[in-house]
Amino acid sequence: MKDIIHGKAYVVGDSIDTDQIIPAVHLVYSMKIPEERQFYGRYALCGLPETSQGLPAGNIPFTAPDRFKSDFTFVIAGTNFGCGSSREHAPFALQEAGAEVVIAESFARIFYRNAVDGGFVIPFESRARLIEQIRTGDVLTLDTRTGVLLNVTTDTEYLLDPLGDIAEILKCGNVFEYARRAGMMA
Amino acid sequence: MAQTITQKILAQHSGRSRVNPGENIWIDVDILMTHDVCGPPTIDIFKREFGESAKVWDKNKLVILPDHYIFTEDPHARRNIELLREFASLHDLPHYYDVGTSRYKGVCHIALAEEGFNRPGNVLFGTDSHTCTSGAFGLFSTGVGNTDAALIMGTGKIWVKVPDTMRFVFEGDLPPYLMAKDLILSVIGDIGFEGGTYKALEFDGKAVFDLSMEERMTLTNMAIEAGGKNGIIAPDEKTFEYVRSRTDHAFEPVYGDPGASYYSERVYDVSKMEPVVAKPHRPDNLANVSEVAGTRLDRAYIGSCTGGKIEDFMAAAAILEGNEVRVDTFVVPASSEVTRQLRERTMNGKTIWQVFLDAGCKMGHASCGACLGGPVDTFGRANGTEVVISTTNRNFPGRMGSKLAAVYLASPLTVAASALHGTITDPREVLV
Ligand code: SF4
Numbered sequence: 001m002k003d004i005i006h007g008k009a010y011v012v013g014d015s016i017d018t019d020q021i022i023p024a025v026h027l028v029y030s031m032k033i034p035e036e037r038q039f040y041g042r043y044a045l046c047g048l049p050e051t052s053q054g055l056p057a058g059n060i061p062f063t064a065p066d067r068f069k070s071d072f073t074f075v076i077a078g079t080n081f082g083c084g085s086s087r088e089h090a091p092f093a094l095q096e097a098g099a100e101v102v103i104a105e106s107f108a109r110i111f112y113r114n115a116v117d118g119g120f121v122i123p124f125e126s127r128a129r130l131i132e133q134i135r136t137g138d139v140l141t142l143d144t145r146t147g148v149l150l151n152v153t154t155d156t157e158y159l160l161d162p163l164g165d166i167a168e169i170l171k172c173g174n175v176f177e178y179a180r181r182a183g184m185m186a
Numbered sequence: 187m188a189q190t191i192t193q194k195i196l197a198q199h200s201g202r203s204r205v206n207p208g209e210n211i212w213i214d215v216d217i218l219m220t221h222d223v224c225g226p227p228t229i230d231i232f233k234r235e236f237g238e239s240a241k242v243w244d245k246n247k248l249v250i251l252p253d254h255y256i257f258t259e260d261p262h263a264r265r266n267i268e269l270l271r272e273f274a275s276l277h278d279l280p281h282y283y284d285v286g287t288s289r290y291k292g293v294c295h296i297a298l299a300e301e302g303f304n305r306p307g308n309v310l311f312g313t314d315s316h317t318c319t320s321g322a323f324g325l326f327s328t329g330v331g332n333t334d335a336a337l338i339m340g341t342g343k344i345w346v347k348v349p350d351t352m353r354f355v356f357e358g359d360l361p362p363y364l365m366a367k368d369l370i371l372s373v374i375g376d377i378g379f380e381g382g383t384y385k386a387l388e389f390d391g392k393a394v395f396d397l398s399m400e401e402r403m404t405l406t407n408m409a410i411e412a413g414g415k416n417g418i419i420a421p422d423e424k425t426f427e428y429v430r431s432r433t434d435h436a437f438e439p440v441y442g443d444p445g446a447s448y449y450s451e452r453v454y455d456v457s458k459m460e461p462v463v464a465k466p467h468r469p470d471n472l473a474n475v476s477e478v479a480g481t482r483l484d485r486a487y488i489g490s491c492t493g494g495k496i497e498d499f500m501a502a503a504a505i506l507e508g509n510e511v512r513v514d515t516f517v518v519p520a521s522s523e524v525t526r527q528l529r530e531r532t533m534n535g536k537t538i539w540q541v542f543l544d545a546g547c548k549m550g551h552a553s554c555g556a557c558l559g560g561p562v563d564t565f566g567r568a569n570g571t572e573v574v575i576s577t578t579n580r581n582f583p584g585r586m587g588s589k590l591a592a593v594y595l596a597s598p599l600t601v602a603a604s605a606l607h608g609t610i611t612d613p614r615e616v617l618v
Pocket of ligand 1: 294489490491553557578579
């Protein structure tokens with residue numbers, strides 16, 4: 001886990017489910033073969049209705065139509081981000097697109113767990129309703145050690161909730177290294 | 187101190203006498219299930235972490251059930267089946283249910299029940315969020331991603347955070363116009379679709395134990411639609427009878443202690459409940475059928491792990507028998523066993539299959555079908571601006587294929603009644 005993460009914000013609403021993060025029709029691509037896995041980056045968050053793509057303006061695709069990488073490092077979301085299916089393709093797609101952090105008011109359980117155990121993106125929770133304070137395209141800097149988030153564009157600082165128990169797994173990189181250290185895996 | 191059934195099962199599987207909500211523990215897994223969408227990437231991660239020639243921790247405990255993208259020409263989807271087939275043969279897996287053979291089952295959660303893998307007191311994980319369905323048999327079951335599944339595949343172990351339990355008690359006698367789907371949609375509407383996040387949802391009360399195992403599975407299936415970690419119902423004689431008719435495998439039932447403490451408790455009198463729907467585009471967007479009655483429909487869909495079981499079709503057939511549907515109505519059995527029963531069971535001298543055909547329904551093959559949209563050539567997939575009423579469990583934008591489609595979730599009785607009229611219809615209007 002990097003100490004400092006810097007980049008642009010992409011803002012979405014409440015209850016973004018896994019079909020909006022990566023529609024089921026795209027789940028057929030291999031997550032291993034490089035030429036195929038890049039499509040997860042292309043289609044990340046493409047299931048959002050157009051008007052909900054990149055708030056508050058809308059109509060801003062997370063990944064431009066002909067690209068495989070997104071310009072956005074942070075996804076800023078409301079409540080229950082990642083609800084719905086158990087597909088690990090969801091946090092994976094965000095990572096493939098180049099996102100490193102999702103900051104939400106709350107997460108659905110399986111998405112949260114997948115993000116952490118697979119080491120795909122860092123899920124931070126925020127008490128403040130950031131989706132009403134941060135705009136798509138704002139430049140952010142996050143210190144993952146302290147949870148201090150700076151909106152460089154507006155020069156506003158926020159304090160995110162501590163990562164808690166999951167910090168240990170994130171530091172290990174993924175659940176396998178965590179399991180090895182816990183003596184559960186050779 | 188007293189513990190809930192969920193705590194006790196987790197405690198036993200972690201080698202302790204007691205575990206507390208909020209604690210992170212490592213547990214032993216009895217069954218791991220995966221399917222065609224998540225199986226191949228799980229296998230890739232397994233090989234990456236444990237080595238190309240590594241063996242699975244216990245091949246008798248791994249169940250592979252292709253079910254999602256089966257009847258499609260999509261080349262990538264077909265490759266997934268190939269990958270599963272190869273893996274199963276390489277590891278000589280006894281519980282692989284291959285497509286195109288007589289072993290093919292269909293939707294994994296129903297197949298787990300039918301094949302006797304849902305055993306009271308057990309711990310079962312699956313790479314599918316509706317793995318919580320199995321909890322109807324008094325076991326701890328939940329969905330995980332590929333990474334967690336790969337760890338289980340290699341070690342038989344996984345970490346979990348012990349959940350608090352929310353208890354839902356259903357008292358009274360269930361009226362003939364209500365089904366388990368009405369009960370669970372009401373719960374989700376009441377607590378909201380993140381109201382159960384990280385929690386165990388336990389269902390209790392006379393009305394629950396009056397239900398068949400199929401109907402109980404409808405309750406636990408949708409625990410995830412309230413964000414729940416697992417859904418669970420204590421086992422009883424009906425459970426034992428079902429399980430014993432499916433497997434010789436031994437099991438040890440577990441029950442919650444009297445006086446266990448619950449995070450919350452809600453009591454419902456089912457005799458006073460109403461037929462309900464979840465309106466587009468959220469499963470907690472609850473309304474009484476009477477509030478949306480008359481809404482014009484383009485399509486009805488009866489299928490999936492939550493609404494494509496034999497009892498779901500018996501209920502729908504009772505309404506459709508001798509009548510004709512006014513909108514395109516798709517019938518997709520959850521499993522090949524359900525298909526067989528549709529062809530065997532009869533109503534007024536006709537097979538149930540024939541009842542649906544005569545009513546003008548379109549009949550599909552056992553699989554997930556259009557429940558999750560799937561490849562564009564999937565049977566029943568919404569490809570435009572359809573207004574759909576469906577017995578499935580999710581209605582997020584795009585879930586059944588098109589982001590522009592609007593999906594209402596309802597019981598098989600309500601869906602069948604609505605298919606007859608072409609508008610959303612209270613089943614009481616057509617039930618005699
Ligand atoms: S039927 Fe639908 S909900 Fe059930 S496992 Fe298949 S896709 Fe998932």
